[in-house]
Amino acid sequence: MELLTLMGVLAVALGLTALARRYALPAPLLIVVVALAASFVPGVPAVELDPELILTLVLPPLLYSTALDSSFAQFRAASRAIVALGVVLVVVTALVVGLVVHLLLPELPMASALVLGAVVAPPDAVTAVAIGRRLGLPRRLMAVLTGESLVNDAAALTLYKIALAAVLGAAGSIGHGFLIFLVAAVLGIGVGLLAGVLVGYIRRKLDDPLMESVFGIIVPFAVYVIAEHLHPFSPDFSGSGVLAVVAAGLYLGNQSLHAGPATRMQDSSIWASLDVLLETLVFALMGLQLPLVLQNMDAAAPDNNTLLVEALVVLAVTIAVRIPYVFLTSALPQAVRLFGRERAAPSWRYLTVLSWTGMRGVVTLAAATGVPLGTPGRDEIQLFAFVVAVGTLLLQGTTLPVLIRRLGVTNDAEAARDEKEEKHAREAAMHAAMRRLDELMPEILSKVDISEERADRLLVRLRGLVESRYQGAIAAISLSAEEREASPHAAFVRARRELLLAQREAVLACREAGELDDEVLRKVLRELDLEELALSNTLTSRVG
Structure with a gap:
């Protein structure tokens, strides 16, 4: 892809994102729709995804940023659901889709069908999380969606490597494939945690917000490359770069709670900007793939209509697998239930929304584009992957907000709990400040030559500052947006x-x-x- 073309795509995509944010529209959907339409305009250059670019330069920072913002406590609490959706469902989806593709195209080797299954298996939660955040989905559901997006790419890409090895005749037994998966997970998590500990130690010693942020920026790229190129036993075995990035992000995100305020503010701004930049680019590139996909379709089969129908069948199967899986795993006995024995089973409304958040994204297209030349069914894999990625994004992405509103899945109870917890936190902070002020005053008086009367006035001013901040915050907590805007504090x-x-x-x-x-x-x-x-x-x- 030429640099000038890339800059043009990025500029238009950012303009569409600004428009979407201004009018509260789902930016990913708007960008994809405009990109699809633009791909038919004469003179618009064909843009082909570079899988190495996406998987090495785009995916790691997006995953890392999400992990930094994730609550480790919530991730751990939802770990059962995250594993069930981010690992087990990925394997189930890959197998079911692979079997269906093999039935639709008997001439296609089963290994190639499984490659496609692995390609379309991982959902991309960017759109779902954006919609859920805007509509106020419960935090528990948001934690599951975010956690799933952090681990499902690792599971899918590992399956993808195993299936490709089978296509190329280099695969071993099922046990060998399971061992590859296990080594990838252990090495990936190990590399990520080790890097997190090392970078955390360096950042604490630096005491320099700028350099701390610079070290943070290189983390996702470094740990991804190191894990992916770590082959302890043979070329078949390597670490999972995705899990390395996630582990490092979760660790450093938890450690950032104890970092300096300047570092936290700077990191937030940097990663928020990078998120918007990269996400707008990848959604635009998704839509612009259409001309290349149509070329592949012409090369794949003389009867394009039949091939398109088969692609739509794969799309329907990919969507359908998630729905019964979510409900069935939630209804299993307590020992293996999706959400664990310590929690009440979620309502059917909650499960319905969760089952409809299976939009695929750029990882699906990047993996399909990376299928080696000469692989049986390569053109069909790329066509089906495009239809699944764009189809799920447009179909589920446009209907998810309506579904959430109709079912009334909101976080009203959480809002009340948050209000109570915030009041408690602010009260604790106020009392701590008052106690510390009483401890400091004798020390201040011993170092500054001021009269007792002026010292009393200083103490009153400091107490008044703390109390006024506390009272203003408490008064604003229980107000609606309209009341808050009309309040004296506003x-x-x-x-x-x-x-x-x-x-x-x-x-x-x-x-x-x-x-x-x-x-x-x-x-x-x-x-x-x-x-x-x-x-x-x-x-x-x-x-x-």
């Missing part, structure tokens, strides 16, 4: 922003008059910017 924030704006304009006027050097200007502006950022507690990310 009026104070608006007034404070106006004052900061006036200060910023005055400083810029001094610079225009030649009274300030640019270095001084940037220092003052940074202080004003940080003060304004402190007035806001929201940060949006992702393309949704």
Whole structure:
């Protein structure tokens, strides 16, 4: 792909993302639809996915960012469901789809059919999570969806390698394949945790927010490449780069809770920007694959209509496998139930939404594009993979919001619990500040030569600052969005922003008059910017 073409695709995709965010539209769907339409426009260059680019430069940072933002406690609590959906369901889907493809195309070797099954097995939760976050899905369901997306790519790509080895005549027994899977998981997780511990130690010693963020940026690429190129026994065995990235991200994300505020703020901004950049690009590339897919379809069979019908059958099977699996595993005996014995079985509404979140993504297309030349059924694999990826995205992605609203799957109970927990946290923080203030005052008085009266006034001001922040936060917790906007605290924030704006304009006027050097200007502006950022507690990310 030419660099100029890539920049053009990225620019248009980012424009569509901005439009979608402004009008609360699902950005992935908008980008894919526009890209599909643009692929028919004469003069639009054909864009072919580079599987190495996607799997090495795009997938690791996206997985790492998701892992950083994931709660390790929630991941552990939902681990049974995550494994059931992210590993077992991937294997089941690959086998069922492979069998159906072999029945539809008897001339296609079973190993090639299993390659296709592995290619279409892993759902991509970007769209589902974006929709769920916007519509307020329960946190438990969001944790399952996010966790599934972190591990299912590893399971699918390992199956993909095993199936390709079978096609090329290099595969062993079923036990050999299971051993490959086990080694990939153990090595991948080991590499990720080791890298996480090492990078965490280095970042703590640096005490430099900029360098800490730089080290964080290289982590996903480094651990992915190291794990994938680690062959302890033979070329057949290697670590899972995906699991290495996930393990490192979960560990460092948990450690970041104890990092400095500057590092946390900087990391949040960096990864939020990278998420939007990479996700807009991959969804645009998905839609632009259509001309190449049509060429492959012409090369695959003289009867395109029959091949297209078969592709739609594979799409239907891929969607259908997930639905009964989710309900059946939830209804199993307690010992093997999807959500564990310690939790009540989720409602059918919850399970219905979970069963309809199987949208496929760019990993499916990248894996299909990476099938070696000369592989039996390569053209059919790429066609079916495209139909499944785009079909699930358009069909399930457009209907999922309606399904969530109709079934009323929301987090109302969680909102009440969050309100209670936030009040408790703020009260604990306020009391801790007061206790620490009482401890500090004697130390301050011993080092500063001020009168007792002035010291009392200083103490009153500091106590008043802590109490006013606490009272303002508590008052805002239980208010609706409309009430919060009309509250005295909101009026104070608006007034404070106006004052900061006036200060910023005055400083810029001094610079225009030649009274300030640019270095001084940037220092003052940074202080004003940080003060304004402190007035806001929201940060949006992702393309949704």
